[in-house]
Amino acid sequence: MTRTPPSARTPARRIRWFFVVGLTAVLAVIAAALCYELPNSSSSSLPSAASLSNALRGEHRGALGEADGAVPDGVTVLDDSIPAVAKLKPGLLKALRQAAAAAADDGVKFYVNSGWRSPAYQDQLLREAIAKYGSEAEAARWVATAATSPHVSGDAVDIGHSDATTWLSEHGAEYGLCQIYKNEPWHYELRASAIDRGCPHMYADPTQDPRMQP
Structure with a gap:
């Protein structure tokens, strides 16, 4: 080698x-x-912690909350501390609570998805509906204007869950509580005459309701 x-x-x-x-x-x-x-x-x-905090405050500045009718999860017809419930018309609220007491015997609880709303909150919901459905005409099938909405006047409540709306569809008339629109099984209003005569014929949707006409 x-x-x-x-x-x-x-x-x-x-x-x-x-x-x-x-x-x-x-x-x-x-x-x-x-x-x-x-x-x-x-x-x-x-971004610094301070700038993030300022951005978050800016994002939520002017947002509408409970004082305008927004409803947190888990609210029932008994929650007087929530304006959406407390500002319902007294007759409607009384009927709801009477019905809720009877429904409780059947193991059913009445939750409130929406009740009284401020005009500003109603306007916001309408804008969101127009953006979602693509036109004012289609949005009108689901959300009324602030000038015509029975929610703004405290005359309407949206009830959840499905077991509660099912119970109301069977027993609501006994308390004057009626579903008004076929496309909204959660929307109930007080019709005192329904106790003796039954609930009136439902509209297909809010656009068929004369109250919604400008």
Whole structure:
């Protein structure tokens, strides 16, 4: 076997050593530059806690809440602390509570999905309906104007859940509580005459209701 003389190996080893040292130095410089730049870019591009808080406050500034008729989850017809319930017409609220007491014997609870609404809240719901359904005409099948809505006057309530609306469809007339629109099985209003005569014929949707006409 032929061996390479030591004198021939030495220059090659030196070249490799200089290459490794040089590469290490370059990497060190790059790492130092990155460590310097990252904090600076982070501090300039990422929002601070204060700016996030201000953005959130701005997003919710002017939002309509419970005082305008928004209803939190789990509200029942017995919750007087919620304006959507407390501001319903007294006759409607009394009938609802009488019916709720009877329904409770059948294991059914009346939740309120919507009740009284402020005109501003009704306007907001109408705008959202127009955006959802694509036109004022289609939105009118589901949401009335503030000037015509029985929710704004405190004369209507939207009841949940399905077991409650099923119960009301069978027993509501006994308390003067009637479904008004075929497309809204949750929407109930007081019709005192229904106790003796039964509920009146339902409209297909609110656009058929003379009260909704401008």
